[in-house]
Amino acid sequence: MEFFDGRPENTEGRLPRELRTYDYLDGLGISYQRADHAPASCMEACNAIDDMLGVFLCKNLFLCNRQKTNFYLLMMPGDKKFKTKELSAQIGSARLSFAEPEYMLEYLDIEPGAVSVMGLMNDKEKHVQLLIDEELLKDEYVGCHPCVCTSSLKIRTQDILEKFLPSTGHGFQSVHLVGEEA
Numbered sequence: 001m002e003f004f005d006g007r008p009e010n011t012e013g014r015l016p017r018e019l020r021t022y023d024y025l026d027g028l029g030i031s032y033q034r035a036d037h038a039p040a041s042c043m044e045a046c047n048a049i050d051d052m053l054g055v056f057l058c059k060n061l062f063l064c065n066r067q068k069t070n071f072y073l074l075m076m077p078g079d080k081k082f083k084t085k086e087l088s089a090q091i092g093s094a095r096l097s098f099a100e101p102e103y104m105l106e107y108l109d110i111e112p113g114a115v116s117v118m119g120l121m122n123d124k125e126k127h128v129q130l131l132i133d134e135e136l137l138k139d140e141y142v143g144c145h146p147c148v149c150t151s152s153l154k155i156r157t158q159d160i161l162e163k164f165l166p167s168t169g170h171g172f173q174s175v176h177l178v179g180e181e182a
Contacts, residue, residue: 001037003052008034014148017109017122021146024121025155028163033154039113040149046078053154055143058136060115062104062128063087066095071103075117075142076133076177083177090175091131114149117142117160120168130165130172137161137174 007022008014025032035053040046050056061074061082070093076082084096101112107127108119120130136142142157155164165172 001035001049001052004034004036006032006034008036017147018151021118021121024118024167025153025164028159028167030155030159030163034146035152035154037150037152049152050078050143053141053143053152055141055154056136056139058143060117060144062099062108062110062115063096064099064103065093066097068099068103071099071107071128072096072131073108073115073117073120073128074131074133074175075136077135080133080135080177086177087131087175091129091173108147110145110147111149114145114147116145116147117164118144118147118153120165120170122147123168123170126169128170130170131175132172133177134174135177 007026011019033053035049037049040049056077059076059078063072063074064070088094088096104110107123109122110116110119120128137157139157141154142160144153145151146153
């Protein structure tokens, strides 16, 4: 695993969606640190990446209602278990479940394993609502993928909230998830 400031110098072999992420962040003047790594196959690998970046472990879930008319991107601490009922009550959407990968690709231009707030830059028609666990809002930095699972970014939470999200036209809803520790 390697650690860098900013975008990669050599873009050979990198997917266009990843390069668009760096272009977008650079265009907004958002600084970030990057770790390149193999796809994380377990929580221990995720923890190693987070330790290297010095960020709090963040879980990103792509969800939808039963009718597949409302889609949500949930950012929550990695040490909390996701409880559908707990979240459903707060957002007024019963029967939440994980959305199919084709919706993730269509709306966020992301594939499973790389779900990230960065995908909202691709959601021009605002199909996806961002939900952030209030605990993450207290952290100085957030860790996320640049729309691929082979790199991770460390970005100031304030930059996500005050620069990135407004530029995408997305707001967010703060949620309180108790969840049992994993």
